[in-house]
Amino acid sequence: MENKCPNCGRKLSIFYIKQECDQCGCNLLYYDMENRMEEDAKKAKEEYDRLYAIVNFILGPLIRFQQRRNEKKSAKKQETTEEVSSEK
Numbered sequence: 287m288e289n290k291c292p293n294c295g296r297k298l299s300i301f302y303i304k305q306e307c308d309q310c311g312c313n314l315l316y317y318d319m320e321n322r323m324e325e326d327a328k329k330a331k332e333e334y335d336r337l338y339a340i341v342n343f344i345l346g347p348l349i350r351f352q353q354r355r356n357e358k359k360s361a362k363k364q365e366t367t368e369e370v371s372s373e374k
């Protein structure tokens with residue numbers, strides 16, 4: 287990775303430990319921090335979307351199957367409770 291000031295382009299040693307660039311005084315630590323965080327968030331979202339797509343691909347049918355089974359079960363339960371209440 288090239289180590290230079292992002293503001294003025296001055297080359298900095300890898301061992302340059304000051305927070306500010308000696309030439310322009312810009313804060314190297316926080317320079318462009320927001321953009322970088324946004325970039326990271328975007329990347330994380332992309333990663334999440336990809337992961338979600340994979341998980342959905344694998345688990346989607348399983349979840350739908352489970353849901354259908356639960357719906358059937360609850361439908362049956364409702365039927366029986368209705369029967370019981372109408373018998374009374």
Ligand SMILES: [Zn+2]
Binds near residue numbers: 307
């Ligand atoms: Zn600079």
